[in-house]
Amino acid sequence: xxxxxxxxxxxxxxxxxxxxxxxxxxxxxxxxxxxxxxxxxxxxxxxxxxxxxxxxxxxxxxxxxxxxxxxxxxxxxxxxxxxxxxxxxxxxxxxxxxxxxxxxxxxxxxxxxxxxxxxxxxxxxxxxxxxxxxxxxxxxxxxxxxxxxxxxxxxxxxxxxxxxxxxxxxxxxxxxxxxxxxxxxxxxxxxxxxxxxxxxxxxxxxxxxxxxxxx
Amino acid sequence: xxxxxxxxxxxxxxxxxxxxxxxxxxxxxxxxxxxxxxxxxxxxxxxxxxxxxxxxxxxxxxxxxxxxxxxxxxxxxxxxxxxxxxxxxxxxxxxxxxxxxxxxxxxxxxxxxxxxxxxxxxxxxxxxxxxxxxxxxxxxxxxxxxx
Numbered sequence: 133x134x135x136x137x138x139x140x141x142x143x144x145x146x147x148x149x150x151x152x153x154x155x156x157x158x159x160x161x162x163x164x165x166x167x168x169x170x171x172x173x174x175x176x177x178x179x180x181x182x183x184x185x186x187x188x189x190x191x192x193x194x195x196x197x198x199x200x201x202x203x204x205x206x207x208x209x210x211x212x213x214x215x216x217x218x219x220x221x222x223x224x225x226x227x228x229x230x231x232x233x234x235x236x237x238x239x240x241x242x243x244x245x246x247x248x249x250x251x252x253x254x255x256x257x258x259x260x261x262x263x264x265x266x267x268x269x270x271x272x273x274x275x276x277x278x279x280x281x282x283x284x285x286x287x288x289x290x291x292x293x294x295x296x297x298x299x300x301x302x303x304x305x306x307x308x309x310x311x312x313x314x315x316x317x318x319x320x321x322x323x324x325x326x327x328x329x330x331x332x333x334x335x336x337x338x339x340x341x342x343x344x345x346x347x
Numbered sequence: 348x349x350x351x352x353x354x355x356x357x358x359x360x361x362x363x364x365x366x367x368x369x370x371x372x373x374x375x376x377x378x379x380x381x382x383x384x385x386x387x388x389x390x391x392x393x394x395x396x397x398x399x400x401x402x403x404x405x406x407x408x409x410x411x412x413x414x415x416x417x418x419x420x421x422x423x424x425x426x427x428x429x430x431x432x433x434x435x436x437x438x439x440x441x442x443x444x445x446x447x448x449x450x451x452x453x454x455x456x457x458x459x460x461x462x463x464x465x466x467x468x469x470x471x472x473x474x475x476x477x478x479x480x481x482x483x484x485x486x487x488x489x490x491x492x493x494x
Contacts, residue, residue, distance in 0.1 A: 181368065185375055210375045 168232035175225035182218040192316035194309035197272035229257050241344040249337040256330040259323050266319040281307050388489040402445045411494045432465050433477040
């Protein structure tokens with residue numbers, strides 16, 4: 133490595149952690165089906181990257197949300213690429229989590245001592261679905277509006293607390309500006325933060341417990 | 348090529364992908380409609396409409412990128428000749444008014460006072476009133492507005 137990198141490494145000691153991360157012992161007969169977790173995490177990183185960029189131009193208000201989306205797509209340099217990356221990574225994120233779940237199930241990797249990791253994964257999956265649901269409203273067009281209208285109305289059917297849940301989602305009796313701000317906040321603050329923490333615990337357990345290879 | 352070399356190559360080339368992402372992001376962040384400021388000359392009045400001596404308040408319209416803008420300026424004729432002032436107070440940007448009894452420009456916000464030559468007499472303004480460039484062509488006066 134170059135002088136600068138050696139200097140950095142003597143202070144930051146990146147190479148050593150790096151080595152512990154990359155030079156782990158893993159079973160030799162792992163197939164490509166074991167890649168879906170990694171694909172999902174790559175999607176998560178892409179979503180974070182493009183999401184940070186989108187947040188520079190997106191305006192979460194009743195009046196300006198749709199206009200700002202049109203501006204990102206048509207006027208901002210490479211805006212259509214960033215928006216496309218965010219949209220397609222989101223779809224691939226959900227799909228790869230599903231394949232990952234199937235692989236874990238088939239290879240019986242949910243059994244103790246990995247049962248807690250399975251639970252963490254399930255919670256992360258639900259939060260990812262919520263991210264998709266809240267992100268769907270943000271373009272603030274007809275499709276987004278009615279999808280949210282229907283989606284939040286479903287929550288009214290929860291026994292006993294249905295009304296409360298629906299009003300909590302919508303921030304009022306109708307889907308409106310408050311709902312948009314609420315979904316925006318969840319989409320880029322609460323959910324990504326929670327998912328990040330869950331993913332850290334998920335990877336920590338994979339590292340400590342190793343990969344299950346018995347089929 | 349060994350497997351180790353192949354993997355090393357993949358890791359190294361992924362840095363190019365990262366660099367491309369960073370450059371793309373920088374390009375995306377830079378505003379696409381950014382343009383340089385320029386001076387646009389706007390017709391305000393005819394030369395024979397000028398006062399012999401004194402101050403005349405001007406209100407005029409012009410358009411920049413299809414947006415119509417209403418703007419103001421002062422045109423001043425003294426024994427030293429013609430000057431044009433921006434009415435924006437150099438303190439915090441309020442519009443100043445010409446007081447014909449005191450023969451001073453007064454700022455209503457914090458009491459800044461300027462002489463007929465634009466110099467600060469009293470109050471908080473740090474600099475004299477800004478002079479606008481103008482040109483006279485075929486008896487018409489044009490003001491240089493920075494847009």
